[in-house]
Amino acid sequence: MKGRKLGNYRIAAFLGRGATAMVYRAKDDVTQRQVAIKLLTASFFSQEDHSKAVASLLREVKAASVLHHSNIVALYDYHLVPADTVIASDDVLGYIVLELVPGRSLARHFKLKDRVGQDFALQLMAGVLAGLEHAHSCGVIHGDIKPGNILMGITGNVKIADFGVSRHESSHANDDGTPLATVSYVAPELLFGRVAERRSDIFAAGAVLYECLTGERAFPGYYAATIARSILSDQPIAPSLRNPDVPKAFDAVVARALAKEPEQRFASATEFAESIRSAVGHQRWNVAVLAANGASGIVNPLWNTVRLEPEPTPEETADEAAEPSTAPLQLMLERAIIAPETPHAPPPEAPHAPPPEAP
DSSP: OOOEEEEEEEEEEEEEEEESEEEEEEEEETTEEEEEEEEEGGGOGGGGHHHHHHHHHHHHHHHHHTOOOTTBBOOEEEEETTOOOOOOOOOOEEEEEEOOOOOHHHHHHTTTOOOEEEEEEHHHHHHHHHHHHHHHHEEEEOOOSSSSGGEEEETTTTEOOOOHHHHHHHHSSTTOOOOOOOOGGGOGGGGTTTOOOHHHHHHHHHHHHHHHHHSOOOSOSSSSSHHHHHHHHHHOOOOHHHHTTTHHHHHHHHHHHOOOGGGGGGHHHHHHHHHHHHHOOHHHHHHHHHHHOOOOSSSSOTTTTTOOOOOOOOTTHHHTTSSBBSSHHHHHHTTTTTOOOSOOOOOOOOOOOOOOOOO
């Protein structure tokens, strides 16, 4: 693929892969700008799924085109093949051209077992929650907040990437309504086929916060059904018990973000951020906000000394692409022995005490 020309863009190196696409570093021959290209090829999909793949890319284009924020990866350009085009197995279905963020993903950071804890979590969440608040204010639900979709720039900046399963609040569902998010970070209501909403993104961000604080997933497991069962029924161990360096004030913040019922979570990303600010103090939070926007001349971001690592091979990124997904949803629910029609059964009523006898 190296050296291949796509429009004005010449591919230079492989960056990573997701469930449906490959990402490459490329150069715009017109502007001489380094960019990232997310490329969909027909070999990823069966013939009947070509239209769904293009629809997913178009959904990402529509979402990213209305979002302009320092904590969200910028969209520069895109190309989609016409619907009636005859596609060969190695043909390109489409691509989008995105801002290149030198650094690493949060998923790779965790894989390399680099630092976690309070200060690290503050800087990450300052960027993630600011980006989410902007997306939500534009009516866009991300739908797949997870470490693989959070980028850490070498100057300390934090950016949300990949709006491929996003939806606009005015729409009722994505495609057939089946969520495709990575199950380790998916909100309980999505496991029953409900449409993603702002508080679904809040839950996912809460799961990311937990992992940033402790280095452990809130809902661990290898099989999707096991993780789904845990999300629906288990309460994660308090972060302060997993990591003694984490103040207990974070326990309540994380618990609310990971509440099973959407109504019990923070109503917005801003409310989530304000809760963290209250837990750590205004000064520490404000420093984290500056750091998350790459203000390395003002503050010392935690990972600004991280050297640029060799770009990963497709094999090295295969684990991230193979993360358990919520699709196919019905099979996963059956394996988890979950009945989709009764997502939250009410607790049994206590028996009524008999009326006292008359004297």
